[in-house]
Amino acid sequence: MNIGVSQNYPHLDQMQPWNDRLHLLECLSVVEEAPNVKTFTFRSDNHNWFRYEPGQFMTFELPVQPEAVLRTFTLSSSPSRPFTVAVTVKAQEGSIGTRWMLDHLMPGVRLKAFGPLGDFSMRKHPGSKYLFISAGSGITPMMSMTRWMNDCAPQSDINFVTCARRPSDIIFRKELEYLTSCMPNLKLTFLIKEHEMGQVWTGIRGRLETPKLPLLAPDFKDRTIFCCGPESFMRDVRNMLEASEFDMAYYHQECFGPAPEPVLPMLDGIATEPAAASATVTFSMSGMEVPCAAGETILKAARGAGIRIAAACESGLCGTCKVMKLAGDVDMDHNGGILDEEIDEGYILACCSKPLGNVEVEA
Incomplete structure (x- = not known):
């Protein structure tokens, strides 16, 4: 695959911002930074530019066998150079994802990614010094x-x-x-x-x-x-x-990490079970109707029925579990993993959305 300089590479004002719902990222270069640390630089596979805040992160879907895994990395690149994005990855002991990247990710490989997202930026929290x-x-x-x-x-x-x-x-x-x-x-x-x-x-x-x-x-x-x-x-x-x-x-x-398991209410010192099913979630692409207990998220209901929705942080932060809500209402308590315009379009995060009655989602 030829990934050299394109003779038809457009100017920035001729390009559209990258959209994680439509396009892939293509690895452009790999640089060794330190022992077991490499920087991977990506460009859009469709000549898009990248709009984000310095310090934000992206979640990558890595084709590790037998099933792809999701890993979240902070961008080390700057949005002042919008033609590419880069992540700098250290191979963690026992980590399947980071080890795969250091051993197999090379120029020309394409990956699906989500984001950029996150509030960890001096643009979000400015200071004088x-x-x-x-x-x-x-x-x-x-x-x-x-x-x-x-x-x-x-x-x-x-x-x-x-x-x-x-x-x-x-x-x-x-x-x-x-x-x-x-x-x-x-x-x-x-x-x-x-x-x-x-x-x-x-x-x-x-x-x-x-x-x-x-x-x-x-x-x-x-x-x-x-x-x-x-x-x-x-x-x-x-x-x-x-x-x-x-x-x-x-x-x-x-920091990144899964949301803590909810604490069950106590009755005379004994943890009570969740309430009986109070809603039905219809997964349109899977053709299944799944009962959802009160206080249960759409992601948990999907997993209980064997329906796969990609999810990484599971705390409303990374945005990986974004799905289109086709009908119904939900209570969504997220941590910045979805944009206001995406919510206006009808998207929700399955990991932190609890049905308020019957709901239909595209999954």
Whole structure:
């Protein structure tokens, strides 16, 4: 497949925004960033441009055998360069999806994707100056926001702190060091845990701890803070900031995970069962009518009947389970995984939509 420069590549004003309901993404390039870390750059398979906020994420359908899996990744690219999008992926131990990407995803491969979505962006939560705190691949949304500010607001005041196990594990190190020469108010700090044999390291070692924070960012209480990394890392950062009496209204973090199971009501100390079926969900494409208990989501009803609706986060965040509602009303309590215009068109998120009477959906 020839994926070189197209002689007929249109100008931006001749293109339409990418629409995840109509088109696929085509892998354009693969770049190794660190051990077991690669950046995958994609373009639309139909000459579209990408409109999103720096720091948002996309969900990819990966053709892992015997059944495709859904994985959500934050975009490391900047919307100031709208012809492509990129994700930077670290192969997680025991992960089928990330391992497949590093081993099999190459230029020319096409994937289905959903999004971009998410509220983790300085465009959603603006501040006069920022403190970015990350660990490992949690650096990706910080890189997206920093790249955007370098292109569009290079005077932005950013204190950028990222943690890694070893110097060789620091993702985007060379680019970040270069950006400090382009952005006069970008302060960069790398923290590492282990020193590598034969390598000289003159930077800071150890964990990000409460005594270090005022040294790394003396004015951290005056900054809007964005944090991303493993859950344990973000929990430690939250605890550190709360102990320092930081105003947590200016703290934002990125994480993905399924919604918690609902707690059943208690009666004399005994958990009661959900109420009997109170609605019927008709799945038009499957030709099935399925009873749905009170308080049960459309996604749960579909799974109980063996009907497959793609879903990743299951908390109304990623937008993967978007389906068209053909009839009826639902109570949809989402977390930003669907746009207002999509709701106006009739779309709902199956994972967080509970029928208010009989409902018909396109699934």
